[in-house]
Amino acid sequence: MKKHNRILFSLFFVLVFALACEHDEPKYSYFIEGQLSATNNDWVIVQKLLPTGAIGVDSVQPDERGNFSLEIETSDSNELFVLFVKKYPWRITLAMQNDEKAIINADAQYLHQTYSVSGSPRSQQLRKLAHSIESFSNYADSIYFLFRNSSSDSLQHLSDSLLIQNQKDVHQFVRQFCIENKNNLAGLVGLYSRYNNQLVLDYDADFDLFETVWKSNSQTLGENVHVQSLGEFVEERRQIEIVRQETENNIALGKKLPTLILPIQDGKIINTDSIGGKPLIVAFWKSTNKDSWKLNEALKEIRKTHNTNKLNIVSVSTDNDKVQWSNTIRLDNLEWFHALCDPNYYQLFNLENHIPRVFVVDRQGIIISKDAHPDSLSTIVTRLMVEP
Numbered sequence: 001m002k003k004h005n006r007i008l009f010s011l012f013f014v015l016v017f018a019l020a021c022e023h024d025e026p027k028y029s030y031f032i033e034g035q036l037s038a039t040n041n042d043w044v045i046v047q048k049l050l051p052t053g054a055i056g057v058d059s060v061q062p063d064e065r066g067n068f069s070l071e072i073e074t075s076d077s078n079e080l081f082v083l084f085v086k087k088y089p090w091r092i093t094l095a096m097q098n099d100e101k102a103i104i105n106a107d108a109q110y111l112h113q114t115y116s117v118s119g120s121p122r123s124q125q126l127r128k129l130a131h132s133i134e135s136f137s138n139y140a141d142s143i144y145f146l147f148r149n150s151s152s153d154s155l156q157h158l159s160d161s162l163l164i165q166n167q168k169d170v171h172q173f174v175r176q177f178c179i180e181n182k183n184n185l186a187g188l189v190g191l192y193s194r195y196n197n198q199l200v201l202d203y204d205a206d207f208d209l210f211e212t213v214w215k216s217n218s219q220t221l222g223e224n225v226h227v228q229s230l231g232e233f234v235e236e237r238r239q240i241e242i243v244r245q246e247t248e249n250n251i252a253l254g255k256k257l258p259t260l261i262l263p264i265q266d267g268k269i270i271n272t273d274s275i276g277g278k279p280l281i282v283a284f285w286k287s288t289n290k291d292s293w294k295l296n297e298a299l300k301e302i303r304k305t306h307n308t309n310k311l312n313i314v315s316v317s318t319d320n321d322k323v324q325w326s327n328t329i330r331l332d333n334l335e336w337f338h339a340l341c342d343p344n345y346y347q348l349f350n351l352e353n354h355i356p357r358v359f360v361v362d363r364q365g366i367i368i369s370k371d372a373h374p375d376s377l378s379t380i381v382t383r384l385m386v387e388p
Helices: 002-024 109-113 120-147 153-178 183-189 205-221 225-250 290-305 322-331 344-348 374-385
Strands: 028-037 046-048 053-060 067-074 078-085 092-097 101-107 116-118 261-263 269-271 279-285 312-317 337-342 355-360 367-370
Touching: 002 046, 028 078, 028 109, 053 067, 078 109, 078 183, 078 269, 092 101, 092 120, 092 183, 101 109, 101 205, 109 120, 116 120, 120 153, 120 183, 120 367, 153 205, 153 225, 153 322, 183 205, 183 225, 205 225, 261 337, 279 290, 290 312, 367 374
Parallel strands: 028 101, 279 312, 312 337
Antiparallel strands: 028 067, 046 053, 046 078, 078 092, 101 116, 261 269, 279 355, 355 367
């Protein structure tokens, strides 16, 4: 009987302790209300945004005038919410702090284009971000429709220049937005903003910004799940950069070019070591890459200028579409050795985000030029060919 009582007492103690812990867990409140026209009495849904997705936290059916009001409790003092109307695809993002009230007004049918928000400063910043990126996108569309039927080279060049400048303006705007909001979750959302279904920022070129936003948010919101997830990403990219730099050191000027053994178009195997004894150009490219087109034109000119018996050219493509690769070689008259890249060489030559790449190798297999501009390539090869 005593043993039975001890078990009951232990269970009671565990239950009380669990309830006490649950009671001690802080709860933070968020208020979202507003008026949405054209909802057709469909539900307004709010999800909590997580680093890996979103989970529903509350919903409400607006009244006949489209008015709605929600109070949400979570365990974090800073949250990202996604709001949408059930029957429509458009979503808006809200960045809120404890006890904030976000007041939304919009046409539910065109929520992302028409919404305004007050009472939540960071949510207002995200509205500015979303609407500005959409304005840039609309401007790009207008340029495309204005010049799409033009056959004039000068007008086409103007169109390309305007679109390139527009992309640069988007990039600069998002960078500035993230810097201005580096201490809060709005800046973190800005890091992953998209333009024409692509990230505005580049993980490599803009890594400094990802690191800055993470460090600044860590000082104020260190325990926040979004901040922690960003920290994991930053650390992962650091490790990738360390490996990448080690790889670059292994293929630096003055180092021996790593051996490439690949099947070429006619089915034979090419070994870059076995074709030594004369200068060699190894070019990594892709048939859909515009910079690769310029490189191939330069290689065609080099092949015309120099005796092919005294110079080898090997092009290694990262194409996944073999037909497109083969057709490009045939239609562009790229008459030298061609092979498809083996996945093992991607890391060996840092090809993941670095296409095209071109290496010029001397008679001893030593790299004497790396990633030269196509306009400079002919001069480099000519100088190498006259060396004893």
